[in-house]
Amino acid sequence: MAEGYIRLNKQGVSVSVTSTDLDIVERAHEMSGIGTIQGPYPLKSGKQRWNWHVAKQSDIARLLCAIAPLMSERKRTTQILLGRPNTCPIPVVVASTGTVPRSPIPPG
Numbered sequence: 001m002a003e004g005y006i007r008l009n010k011q012g013v014s015v016s017v018t019s020t021d022l023d024i025v026e027r028a029h030e031m032s033g034i035g036t037i038q039g040p041y042p043l044k045s046g047k048q049r050w051n052w053h054v055a056k057q058s059d060i061a062r063l064l065c066a067i068a069p070l071m072s073e074r075k076r077t078t079q080i081l082l083g084r085p086n087t088c089p090i091p092v093v094v095a096s097t098g099t100v101p102r103s104p105i106p107p108g
Helices: 022-032 057-070 073-081
Strands: 002-009 012-019 036-042 048-054
Touching: 002 022, 012 022, 012 057, 022 036, 022 048, 048 057
Parallel strands: none
Antiparallel strands: 002 012, 012 048, 036 048
16 A cells, blocks of 8 residues: 655645555656655564655656546645646646556656
8 A cells, every 4th residue: 555645845846655565666656757766764563664756846747747637626626726727738648447557757
């Protein structure tokens, strides 16, 4: 299982996915071709966790455009609040089956 967030802070927007399953974190990194993998970090349970983190603002913009069609209405509303109302500098194509394209992040 993995958890993720889109956060707005003083430096801008950041995206992170955290999991105790390294393969999930590696898959996010591999599919996007952006960001960094951090960890392992020990947990009290004895397990380890890893993070996939994206902070470069140009990468964030491309990532959010690519995943926007997969987001809930509430999350898309967040994009409007961040000043990105339905505008993407790249074309976004999502298969009618609802599957995520193999490489959803076009090169910048």
